[in-house]
Amino acid sequence: MNRRTLGRAALCLTAVAALGLPFAALAADEAPDALIKRLSADVLTTVKSDKAIQGGDLGKIIALVDKTVMPNVNFRRMTAAAVGPGWRQATPEQQKRLQDEFKILLVRTYAGALAQVNDQTIQVKPLRADPADKDVLVRTEIVGRGDPIQLDYRLEKTPGDGAGWKIYNLNVLGVWLVETYRGQFAQEINAKGVDGLIETLVARNKSNASGK
Secondary structure, eight states, rough: OOHHHHHHHEEEEHHHHHOOOHHHHHHTTTTTHHHHHHHHHHHHHHHHHHHHHTTHHHHHHHHHHHHHTTTBBOOOOOOOOHTTTTTHSEEEEEEEHHHHHHHHHHHHHHHHHTTOOSSEEEEEEOOOTTTTTTTTEEEEEEEESSEEEEEEEEEEESSSSSSSSEEEEEEEETEEEEHHHHHHHHHHHHHHHHHHHHHHHHHHHHHHHOOO
């Protein structure tokens, strides 16, 4: 899967989120497929009406994604799964740095996808899950120009004060995002250790920021 495809796929994750207040109010009681359908429509509407985002204003795009997407993701679980066995070897400080750099990497990927939104819509397929399930697969497609893009989400229902559905993995065209990064990260950890992976992520993020 190339960067262009992954960038378009990242739109799926972006489209899951809506503004924080509606999400907080409804997520605990809303079915996961209904949640994704509603929030996808809300975010796509916002993006399509924002000329700055359509014009590629990276700062505004990153702020939007950071505010709307990340609160709806179990990002610690996503990072740990992407890092793999090396996560358990990492110190708390290393884990924090891995999360911070991985977040920057993904946010910039989503930012590029958001800037490409035009006439796409999201179609959510019927949910195959029991009402009591705490871990579900929600299948969707991005429909617009060209062939439909298969986009599937893994969500878990979190307990406590922040109860609600949170994303922890994403599938595009049959390839899971976490597993894709796990292979890359494992090579870095095997060669250079956890600090080596952190250094690689820092360097990649600096390169992306400079447009190289």
